[in-house]
Amino acid sequence: xxxxxxxxxxxxxxxxxxxxxxxxxxxxAPPVPPxxxxxxxxxxxxxxxxxxxxxxxxxxxxLKFPKGKVTALIGPSGCGKSxxxxxxNRLNDLIDSVRxxxxxxxxxxxxxxKTVDVIELRKRTGMVFQKTNPFPMSIYENVIYSLRIDGExxxxxxxxxxxxxxxxxxxxxxxxxxxxxxxxxxxxxxQQRLCIARAIAAEPEVLLMDEPCSALDPIATGKxxxxxxxxxxxxxxxIVTHNMQQAARVSDYTAFFYLGQxxxxxxxxxxxxxxxxxxxxxxxxxxxx
Amino acid sequence: MVWLTGGGLVxxxxxxxxxxxxxxxxxxxxxxPKKLTQITTHAGMKYLGEVSRSEAYQHDGKPAHRQLLRTAxxxxxxxxxxxxxxxxxxxxxxxxxxxxxERQEWGLFVGFxxxxxxxxxxxxxxxxxxxxxxxxxxxxxxxxxxNEIGEVNRAIEELRLDLxxxxxxxxKESPEYIRAVAETTKRETELQAEYAKLGxxxxxxxxxxxxxxxxxxxxxxxxKEQKISEIVRAYPANHLNLLQQIGVYASRWWEFxxxxxxxxxxxxxxxxxxxxxxxxxxxxxxAVAPFGVVAALYLREYAKQGPLLSAVRIxxxxxxxxxxxxxxxxxxxxFCYVVGGGIDQMFFPEKLPTPTYGTGGIIWASLTLALLTVxxxxxxxxxxxxxxxxxxxxxxxxxxxxxxxxxxxxxxPRAMPGVMTGLILAMARGAGEVAxxxxxGVVKLAPELPVDGxxxxxxxxxxxxxxGFHIYDVGFQSPNSEAGKPMVYTTTLLLIGLIALLNLSxxxxxxxxxxxxxxxxx
Ligand SMILES: Nc1ncnc2c1ncn2[C@@H]1O[C@H](COP(=O)(O)OP(=O)(O)O)[C@@H](O)[C@H]1O
Ligand SMILES: [Mg+2]
Numbered sequence: 001x002x003x004x005x006x007x008x009x010x011x012x013x014x015x016x017x018x019x020x021x022x023x024x025x026x027x028x029a030p031p032v033p034p035x036x037x038x039x040x041x042x043x044x045x046x047x048x049x050x051x052x053x054x055x056x057x058x059x060x061x062x063l064k065f066p067k068g069k070v071t072a073l074i075g076p077s078g079c080g081k082s083x084x085x086x087x088x089n090r091l092n093d094l095i096d097s098v099r100x101x102x103x104x105x106x107x108x109x110x111x112x113x114k115t116v117d118v119i120e121l122r123k124r125t126g127m128v129f130q131k132t133n134p135f136p137m138s139i140y141e142n143v144i145y146s147l148r149i150d151g152e153x154x155x156x157x158x159x160x161x162x163x164x165x166x167x168x169x170x171x172x173x174x175x176x177x178x179x180x181x182x183x184x185x186x187x188x189x190x191q192q193r194l195c196i197a198r199a200i201a202a203e204p205e206v207l208l209m210d211e212p213c214s215a216l217d218p219i220a221t222g223k224x225x226x227x228x229x230x231x232x233x234x235x236x237x238x239i240v241t242h243n244m245q246q247a248a249r250v251s252d253y254t255a256f257f258y259l260g261q262x263x264x265x266x267x268x269x270x271x272x273x274x275x276x277x278x279x280x281x282x283x284x285x286x287x288x289x
Numbered sequence: 290m291v292w293l294t295g296g297g298l299v300x301x302x303x304x305x306x307x308x309x310x311x312x313x314x315x316x317x318x319x320x321x322p323k324k325l326t327q328i329t330t331h332a333g334m335k336y337l338g339e340v341s342r343s344e345a346y347q348h349d350g351k352p353a354h355r356q357l358l359r360t361a362x363x364x365x366x367x368x369x370x371x372x373x374x375x376x377x378x379x380x381x382x383x384x385x386x387x388x389x390x391e392r393q394e395w396g397l398f399v400g401f402x403x404x405x406x407x408x409x410x411x412x413x414x415x416x417x418x419x420x421x422x423x424x425x426x427x428x429x430x431x432x433x434x435x436n437e438i439g440e441v442n443r444a445i446e447e448l449r450l451d452l453x454x455x456x457x458x459x460x461k462e463s464p465e466y467i468r469a470v471a472e473t474t475k476r477e478t479e480l481q482a483e484y485a486k487l488g489x490x491x492x493x494x495x496x497x498x499x500x501x502x503x504x505x506x507x508x509x510x511x512x513k514e515q516k517i518s519e520i521v522r523a524y525p526a527n528h529l530n531l532l533q534q535i536g537v538y539a540s541r542w543w544e545f546x547x548x549x550x551x552x553x554x555x556x557x558x559x560x561x562x563x564x565x566x567x568x569x570x571x572x573x574x575x576a577v578a579p580f581g582v583v584a585a586l587y588l589r590e591y592a593k594q595g596p597l598l599s600a601v602r603i604x605x606x607x608x609x610x611x612x613x614x615x616x617x618x619x620x621x622x623x624f625c626y627v628v629g630g631g632i633d634q635m636f637f638p639e640k641l642p643t644p645t646y647g648t649g650g651i652i653w654a655s656l657t658l659a660l661l662t663v664x665x666x667x668x669x670x671x672x673x674x675x676x677x678x679x680x681x682x683x684x685x686x687x688x689x690x691x692x693x694x695x696x697x698x699x700x701x702p703r704a705m706p707g708v709m710t711g712l713i714l715a716m717a718r719g720a721g722e723v724a725x726x727x728x729x730g731v732v733k734l735a736p737e738l739p740v741d742g743x744x745x746x747x748x749x750x751x752x753x754x755x756x757g758f759h760i761y762d763v764g765f766q767s768p769n770s771e772a773g774k775p776m777v778y779t780t781t782l783l784l785i786g787l788i789a790l791l792n793l794s795x796x797x798x799x800x801x802x803x804x805x806x807x808x809x810x811x
Contacts, residue, residue, distance in 0.1 A: 089687055123689035133680040136703045136806035146688040149698070182805055198688065 035267060036253060039066035042236040043088065043206055048102035050083055050092070057083045059260045060102070065206070065253075070228060070237040072251035072268065074244065076283065080260040081240040085208050087111075088238070089125040090118050107205055123150070126199030126235075130211040132191040134183035134198075139175050142183045142194055146202040161201050168234065169197035170227050189220025193227060200235060207231070209239040213246065225250050244284055248272050256280045309785075316782030319775035320541035322534050325387040325399055325526040327508060328358065328373055329380040336360055336371060337387060337399050337508035339526075341771070348374060359772070361397035362507050369396060370771050389526045390505060393427075393519040396552055396772065400507040402523075406514070408500050416523065419501050423518035426498050433491055441484045443743070448473050448480070453639040521557075545779065550734065555763055555773035559780060561735055563787065565651065565753035568739055570720045570791060572655035572749075573662065577715050580659065581666025582701075582708055588667070589674040590696060609664040617725030620657030625649055625729060629750075645750050649730030651739045652749035657729045658722060662715035669714065673707020674700060702806050709799035713792050720788045723757035731758045733766070756784040 043065040050058040058080050065071050073081045083092065090111065092098045104111040111121060123146060135142050143162045144152070152158065162179065166172040171193045175186070183194055192212060199207055209228070213221040228250045231237055241247050247254055248268060255265040256279075264271065264280045275281045323339040330336075338360040345354055354375040363369050390398040404411045405419060452466075452473050459465045501517040521544070524537055548558030584605075592598050629646035637645040646652075677700050685695040723731075732752045739751045764777035 091683060091687060094683070094686065119689050119691055122687060125687070127684075127687035129680055129684060129687075131678075131680045133678065133684040135681060135684065135699050137698075145685070145690075145698075149688065149690045149694045184807070195684070198684075202688070 036064070036066065036265070039069065041065065042067040042107060043238075044105040045084075046103050046105070048084075048087070048100065048104060050080075050087060050098065050100045052095070053097040057260050058087075058100075061262050063255060063262055063265055065236060065238055067236050068233050069252040070232050070239060070250055071253045071255065072247035073238065073240045073255050073257060074242070074247050074283070075257035075263075077242065079257045081257055082210050083260075084257070085127075085210050085238060085240050088206065088208055089122045089127055091122075091127070093118060123202060124205045126202065126204035126207045128192070128195050128199050128207070128209040128212045130214055132188055132195055132215060134186070134191045134194055136184060137182070138180045139183045139186070139194060140179040143197050143201050145198055165197040165201040166194075168200060168231065169193045170223065170230070171197055187220070189216050189223055192216060192220065192224055196224070196227065200231070204235065207235045207237045209237065211240050211242060214242070221246075244272070244286075256283060258283075312778055312781050312785065315775065315778035317779075319779045320538050320545070322389065322524060322526055322529060322537040324383060325389060326358065327382040327384050327387065328378055329382070330373070330377045331379045332377070335508045336373060337384070338371070339389075339399070341370065348376070357771075359397070359399075361399045362513075363769075364395045365507055365511055365513060369769055383527045385528050386525065387508075387527055388505075388523055390515075390523040391521040391556070392515065393521060393551060396556065396769070398505050398507075398513070398515070399526075400505050403504040403506045403512060405517075406502045406504065409502075416503055416517070419517050420520065420523070423498070423501050423516075423520075426494060427518040430491065430494050430498065433487065433494070438484070438487050438491070441480055441487065445477060445480050445484075448476055450639045457638055521551075546783075550759075552769070555767050555769055555776060559754075559756065559759060559783065561738060562754040562756045562759045562780075563783070564738055564740075565731075565735070566720060566756045566784070566787060567791070569651055569655050569658070569726075569753065569755065570716055572652065573658045573719050574712055574716055576656055576659035577663050577666050577719075578708065578712055581663045581711065581715075582670050584663070585667045585670035585674060586696065586701075589671050590692075590700070605664050605667055612724075613661055613722055614724040614728075616657055616661045617728045620653055620660070620725060620729040621649070624653040624656055629653060648750075649728065649732075649752050650750040651730055651753045654726045654730035654753070657725050658719040661722065661725060662719045665715045665718065666708070666711040669711025670704065670708050673704035673710075676707065677703045706799045706803040706807060709795060709802060713795040713799070716791055716795060717788060720791060721757060721784070723755070723761060726755055726758060731755045733758070733762045756780055756787065760784070 041064040045061050045063050045065075048058060048061040049056065061084065073084065075081055086092050087100065088104060088106075088111065092100075100112065103113065106121070106124060110116060135145060137145075140158075140162055141148065143165050144158050147158060147161060163172060163176075166175065171190060174190060175194075183191065186194065192215075196209075196212070212228075213224050216224065225246060228237060228239065232252065239247075239251065251268045253266065254268045254271040256263045256271065256275075256277075258279055264275060264277045266276065270276075271280060272284055275284060281287075325337055326340050327335060327337045336358055338358040341357045341359045343354065343356040345352060347353065355372050356375070358371045358373055359369060360366060360371045361369055384401075386401055387399065388402050390400075392398060402416055405414055405416050406412065407414075452469055455463075455466050455469045498518050499516060502514050503517050503520070504512050504514050506512045522537070522540060524533065529537070545558045546563070547560055549561060550559060551557035588598065588602065625646075625648055629644065629648065629650070632646040633641060633644055681699050681703065682695055685699045690698070730752045732754065735752055735754045737748070737751060739748050739753055740746060741748070760777050760780050763773040763780065767773050
């Protein structure tokens with residue numbers, strides 16, 4: 001238990017300096033401990049409640065997610081992290097019993113408004129799942145899936161998208177010679193990076209990740225974490241994780257949830273070194289039941 | 290319990306293996322040339338023939354033994370077989386000069402080649418020398434009758450139909466009709482002339498053909514003059530070395546696989562039946578796959594799950610238990626009479642009252658079988674759809690795909706191997722089914738294949754031959770079913786082989802799909 005208490009704090013500090021990055025990304029990383037108040041916001045959650053049938057899963061959530069930053073959602077199992085992140089692209093609509101109140105605004109536009117076209121909304125977001133889910137098609141087709149369903153068939157655009165997305169997902173060098181092979185033949189870690197490439201291919205306004213590393217081995221996890229770290233500045237990332245070190249390593253801001261409620265939301269450094277609430281401290285130090 | 294269950298499995302396997310062995314053993318031996326046995330009885334009668342089987346029986350209250358001799362020579366004796374009791378037998382010989390002669394008509398002849406004649410005069414040429422050219426003439430005649438004369442006949446029929454069409458459309462008094470009559474008459478005279486010319490050519494060839502004969506003598510000396518061209522194959526049965534035996538065997542198999550039947554299907558080939566079986570199975574698959582997949586898609590992806598849907602599912606499953614003859618009756622009533630009759634009214638009024646589609650045909654038989662096998666495909670497809678991981682669907686939705694896009698691009702490809710499994714099962718069931726076909730389009734002898742060189746090349750309304758029905762017909766319906774029995778085994782062997790082949794190719798396709806769409810490693 002004490003080990004857990006030390007480790008996140010040790011790793012939390014070098015988060016913004018240590019990982020080997022290219023010059024450009026390092027510049028965009030803030031030199032001083034950041035503050036939410038200074039950030040431009042990409043997504044705003046307003047008084048959001050959600051029920052599965054009679055059971056309420058989210059209680060009056062209000063928070064804003066900063067643009068171009070990585071925000072981690074942490075909290076014990078079943079506290080509603082996945083529910084929240086799946087609400088952002090309205091994936092919960094697929095479950096019949098779900099009801100909600102309140103709203104969210106993606107770059108100012110309502111997500112839950114009556115006139116919103118869910119499909120259009122989903123095209124503005126990208127999502128990476130806990131279970132790697134490459135589609136049963138070639139690597140190439142996987143990456144451009146969202147372009148294909150939009151009817152984009154111009155080869156130059158598709159080629160360019162594939163290369164850019166795979167480059168950004170740090171997968172290009174590994175697969176550039178076998179783009180036409182089935183995506184299902186890749187290793188787990190490659191599959192997950194392919195899913196990330198697929199999610200960013202359509203330049204989403206927000207990139208949602210639900211425990212993207214929990215099914216991967218440590219080496220693959222390391223690669224994906226490094227990748228997420230590099231995506232800051234290019235994309236606004238919201239990542240759910242139950243792994244505190246991971247949150248500390250990759251995120252700029254961290255929100256802690258408990259039983260469907262937002263307990264504390266602040267710069268990651270602050271949450272892990274100097275949390276404002278007792279509950280948060282208990283959780284991040286592993287003292288939690 | 291282990292012994293009981295294991296024993297059950299062993300018993301079932303043994304029975305299936307036994308059946309297969311029987312079919313394979315008898316089926317492969319049918320075409321092997323048999324020796325000719327000459328039996329002399331105490332009464333001094335001589336019999337020559339192939340021993341086809343023997344059995345024990347009661348004679349004057351005492352156990353006795355007798356043999357069934359295929360004495361053939363139906364045109365001389367009036368039957369093909371003769372039972373000979375062992376206690377009557379005085380002598381058994383295997384005469385070296387005895388020949389087995391397979392003929393185009395009248396079946397087998399066993400006996401001796403006495404002399405070869407041209408124009409009724411004995412000549413020095415041997416049978417073997419004359420046989421090749423004679424067969425060539427025979428095939429030439431046949432092809433002339435079928436192709437050239439058939440062409441003229443078809444043209445005349447076409448003319449008649451054109452005329453009738455105009456009559457139906459414009460009426461008998463219309464100027465178009467009167468003009469068409471004149472034109473048709475002119476064209477018809479031309480065609481008739483052509484017909485006469487071809488007829489003369491055929492007559493000439495026939496006359497030429499009739500010059501070459503061979504005199505055959507049966508064992509007691511009675512003779513018969515036979516056109517050489519009508520002898521399919523002849524060999525000295527007791528005088529063959531192994532190589533020659535293999536030659537006869539191979540040539541019979543070749544004829545079986547590539548030729549048309551003769552002698553009321555008991556001899557010759559089964560090519561039309563092979564063709565009909567394969568084509569029917571393919572059309573059935575083409576029909577059942579989309580139909581079953583669409584139905585399963587609705588059941589699994591679109592319909593609201595509930596008691597009603599469960600009831601539909603149970604009904605679909607039970608459909609598989611309805612006796613297949615009932616499907617046949619339905620197919621006849623609905624497809625042939627209602628749908629086919631409607632098509633005839635609309636598109637082929639000039640041919641009525643002769644039905645085109647309004648009678649049994651390969652398309653209706655295939656559709657009936659498709660109906661029969663659709664539950665299998667639905668069940669398999671539903672299972673395959675249910676097995677597509679939810680994470681894949683979610684991934685697709687998260688990319689902004691609509692429900693249909695998700696189904697078409699993700700769910701269906703992924704479920705394809707499962708659909709193929711259903712299709713394989715459906716094919717296995719459909720290709721072996723006979724009862725519903727008997728009333729929806731199968732015939733014992735189809736004059737034409739459903740595919741030929743005449744537009745529109747694919748004649749789906751034609752009746753066809755089927756291996757399963759062929760077995761029934763040869764084994765149990767033919768006047769000479771004793772001679773047909775070996776053919777039953779061979780045809781069964783072929784049918785089993787064919788179904789296995791169809792299944793294997795489907796399995797091959799499925800495995801390739803599986804590799805492409807499912808094969809995952811972690
Ligand atoms: N499809 C669902 N139907 C009903 N309840 C659900 C469903 N999904 C999640 N829940 C409930 O909602 C709560 C939040 O779940 P979830 O968002 O998955 O938590 P987390 O991702 O933080 O572990 C849990 O209590 C869970 O039981
Ligand atoms: Mg979760």
